[in-house]
Amino acid sequence: MTELIDEINKRRAYRALSDKKIPQEVIKRIMTAATYAPSCFNNQSWRFLVATDGEALNKVFGSLSEGNYWFKKAQAAVVVTTKPDIDCQLSDRRDYALFDCGLAVENLLLQGFKEGLYAHAIAGYDPIKIKEAFHIPEEYIVITLVALGYPGDDKSLNEKHKELEHSKRIRKPESEVICYNTWNLAD
Secondary structure, eight states: OOOOOOOHHHHOOOBBBBOOOOOHHHHHHHHHHTTTTTTTGOOOEEEEEEEOOOOHHHHTTTTTTTGGGGGGSSSEEEEEEEHHHHHEEEEETHHHHHHHHHHHHHHHHHHHTTOEEEEEEEEEEEBHHHHHHHHHOOOOOEEEEEEEOOBOOOOGOOHHHHHHHHHHHOOOHHHHHSSSSOOOOOO
């Protein structure tokens, strides 16, 4: 039986980041991987802002919710944005910009892991603060922020996050999320 590739099998949303700087060429490879994601009609609707210096990182850190305190150790942060009208807008509210950006973020996460980094996407931030801090036009959607950093120790994490850092991966049973040939899923 063929196994999952190592990066998919082992990657997790780790939070214990170190202060070790990330070389620019590593960040470049990670971001190139993100741009290699498939997209509707090759529209490539993702737009990334990569914060690596202190001033830019502090702008990102200023938008974080309290529970994402650990993100402040990130040595790089990626702001993932799009606007729906630069990608396919199809029937039944299928604005592909969000889907395509999700594919790009997955590439980013996997390449980050391959590079020996933790790459962790979050939803806990104020998108308006991000837009204002970086002068991102109103019509853009700030979809997610991604923390990038080398693995660190868990001493700076709260007890809940320490436990998550070392716990076994928990996934819903496939029978709750996959059906074959007939819709039989209950939410």
